[in-house]
Amino acid sequence: MLxxxxxxxxxxxxxxxGKFSDLDIQSQAVEAAExxxxxxxxxxxxxxERDKQHFLDMLDLSRYTLLPNTAGATTAEEAIRIxxxxxxxxxxxxxxxxxxxxxxxxxxxxxxTLKASEKLLEEGFIVLPYISDDVILAKRLxxxxxxxxxxxxxxxxxxxxxxxxxxxxxxxxxxxxxxxxDAGIRSPGDAAIAMQLGADAVLLNTAVSxxxxxxxxAEAMKLAVRAGRYGFEAGMIPVKRYASASxxxxxxxxx
Amino acid sequence: MKLTINGQSLTFSNRITHVNQLLHELDVKVKTVVVxxxxxxxxxxxxxEAVLKDGDCLEIVHFVGGG
Numbered sequence: 001m002l003x004x005x006x007x008x009x010x011x012x013x014x015x016x017x018g019k020f021s022d023l024d025i026q027s028q029a030v031e032a033a034e035x036x037x038x039x040x041x042x043x044x045x046x047x048x049e050r051d052k053q054h055f056l057d058m059l060d061l062s063r064y065t066l067l068p069n070t071a072g073a074t075t076a077e078e079a080i081r082i083x084x085x086x087x088x089x090x091x092x093x094x095x096x097x098x099x100x101x102x103x104x105x106x107x108x109x110x111x112x113t114l115k116a117s118e119k120l121l122e123e124g125f126i127v128l129p130y131i132s133d134d135v136i137l138a139k140r141l142x143x144x145x146x147x148x149x150x151x152x153x154x155x156x157x158x159x160x161x162x163x164x165x166x167x168x169x170x171x172x173x174x175x176x177x178x179x180x181x182d183a184g185i186r187s188p189g190d191a192a193i194a195m196q197l198g199a200d201a202v203l204l205n206t207a208v209s210x211x212x213x214x215x216x217x218a219e220a221m222k223l224a225v226r227a228g229r230y231g232f233e234a235g236m237i238p239v240k241r242y243a244s245a246s247x248x249x250x251x252x253x254x255x
Numbered sequence: 256m257k258l259t260i261n262g263q264s265l266t267f268s269n270r271i272t273h274v275n276q277l278l279h280e281l282d283v284k285v286k287t288v289v290v291x292x293x294x295x296x297x298x299x300x301x302x303x304e305a306v307l308k309d310g311d312c313l314e315i316v317h318f319v320g321g322g
Contacts (some may be wrong), residue, residue, distance in 0.1 A: 016320075017320040017321060017322075018266070018319075019320065019322075020319040020320060024298065026320075039321055039322055040318040040319065040320065040321050041318070041319050041320065041322075042317070042318060042319075043316060043317070043319045044261040044262075044316055045261065045283065045285060045288055045315045045317050046314065047261060047315075050282060050283055050284055050285075051284055054285055054317065054319065055320055056285075056287060056317070056318045057285060057286045062300050066318070067322075069322070071321050071322075085289045085291065086289070086318075088289045088297065088298050088299075089287050089289050089318070090298065091287060091318075122275060138302045156322065157322075183322075203322075205321075205322030206322065
């Protein structure tokens with residue numbers, strides 16, 4: 001079970017809801033992923049498109065936990081404002097703190113992320129900060145009392161997979177809260193490796209919404225996350241330098 | 256009556272007294288919106304009682320797809 005704050009989840013795959021080409025495919029992909037946590041962004045209502053159908057309105061909210069993000073924020077202050085707007089919906093109390101420090105890489109600003117997380121914790125939010133794979137930052141956030149840390153595997157939407165499994169491993173090793181590997185995942189293999197490292201969950205979006213067959217990819221990610229987790233729990237064999245036979249060396253047929 | 260909504264200046268021929276009336280007037284179909292009135296965030300329960308006056312500034316936001 002994945003436990004974040006007081007809530008527990010069976011699925012260890014969190015799915016973003018951005019960039020799907022149509023709502024029907026998106027619904028099918030969400031079903032296939034068997035996810036229980038969906039991320040959303042907070043934006044101004046477009047007054048010219050008031051009739052447009054939105055994914056949230058199609059959702060059975062009793063089945064999903066909403067994890068709004070503060071995407072778009074570049075300062076702690078903006079992130080806090082977005083988080084408060086999200087919470088005022090009455091639909092959620094979790095927030096993915098995302099404060100971007102650089103437009104080109106969309107890498108998170110560690111200082112503003114820390115500041116926003118501290119303030120939001122004081123306000124009673126369930127705080128999940130999106131961070132770079134920085135071991136010390138993860139530690140500092142944990143000391144503040146965040147409910148999970150979300151280190152990126154590689155920059156958002158790039159599909160580079162796990163650029164630094166070494167750092168992710170260190171974050172996971174010292175973590176006392178769930179580690180959710182977020183961003184940069186491309187293939188089911190990437191998701192499995194993250195889980196195999198001991199991550200508690202994986203959050204991805206573009207890998208599914210941008211796939212040729214999003215529904216099939218959602219299913220693949222579901223299985224990969226499960227496979228990676230099973231592998232981690234089962235305990236993998238140590239790596240050896242030389243071969244060690246699997247078949248018995250006694251009783252071999254002689255010429 | 257003039258209101259600034261999501262950065263847009265809008266003129267209404269009738270007087271709109273409350274946030275709920277405004278949402279009705281705008282014919283907002285989205286089920287979950289959050290309204291901020293003059294930088295003050297309202298909960299859903301506030302919508303009935305929050306009084307609007309000429310020149311008020313509002314933000315109406317909702318959840319959209321995101322990662």
